[in-house]
Amino acid sequence: MKVITLHQEEKDIIRQAAENNRHAQQKIYSKHSPRMLSICRQYIKDLQLAEDIMITAFFKVFTNLNNFEHKGSFEGWIRRIMINECISYLRVQKKVSFMEDESYIEDTFNNVESHFSVDVIQSLIDSLPDGYKMVFNLYVIEGYKHQEIAIMLGITEGTSKSQLSHARKVLQEQITKLKNYSNGTE
């Protein structure tokens, strides 16, 4: 009963927010903004810039609330808008392009474990070039398939696989360096 009640409450809030009820909109913003800013931060290195993109994305969320069909989760819908906004910024503003390179290397990530903090992980991802980072985030964190990534970024499926492979290689090197540093071997 509680789950149904919560779902109905969320529906009511969404309906009110679609009617430009500012209180309802602020509720949605307060609930989802921390996680959404985290997502934007995965793609955008600068936190202030990531916040600007998040605000722009929330504006689109509230102005297009009538398009939400209640088929999937509301958070998933907002998340998709955030990611699209980040990709759009990187491709248009920063003009990130992808090398059409379909060669990829078998990765040896399988047995590597990491006990790094989330900040360290983020810094490792930040070290990746923008193209590698986008594919890595979409594949590893968001769970998109290469076919879907290819459509979203306007690249081929082979290029997507290649970009991921390169990203993994760079990350592996970075992690190895860190481990060696922490162990004091360097």
Next chain:
Amino acid sequence: MEPNKLEKEIREKLNKREIGPGEMAWDRLDAMLTVSEKKKPKSRVWLYIAASFLGLLLAVTLFLKQEARTDSTIINEDENAVVAAPQNKNEQKTAIENEIALPVTTGHVRIHKPASNNAVAVQTSNIQQPENNKQPENAGTIKPTVQKQVTNMLAVSEQEIANIPPEQEAEILLMAKMDNNEGLSIKTGPVKVNPNALLNEVEGELNDNFRSKVWQTVTKNYNAVKSSVVNRNIE
């Protein structure tokens, strides 16, 4: 290339992470939403007003065009009716004159059949009196007296004709027509009434009133649009 352990760990940690936005972030979003909400209704109202005004103008122009066409047809009909009506009137006049002239020429009063008896009776009484008066006089004077009587009768009959009201005159004419089996061109009745002319007169009055009403609504709407534009500019 499925996600490995490291990648799964990265995903879990990053999905759990939350970064609180700055205090001003909501204010900025609120301002953006307020601006977009203000813009939408105004433009829509302006569009609705403009669209309704254009629609009204279109309707008025179409109506005026139709009216112009009907006016031209009515004018043509009026001219025909006017041309026809005097002709009919002339015919009626000549017919009446002929009818009136009949008793003068033939000496037989047909029209005044119902009244003729009275007239005759009157005349006879009048005649008798002069005859009675004239009896002791010479018989030679009978002829001139008879002539006088006839002329008196005719004069009286003419007076009678003049004194007959129009309704009776119309009836008399109809009866004369029936007797003579001469068709007057009057079909609608003894009193010639042109229905088309009457209708046109009424329609003309109606159109004028309706036209004035339409013009009033047009000016009213124009003033409303003008005031709304001024108010919008002030805002």
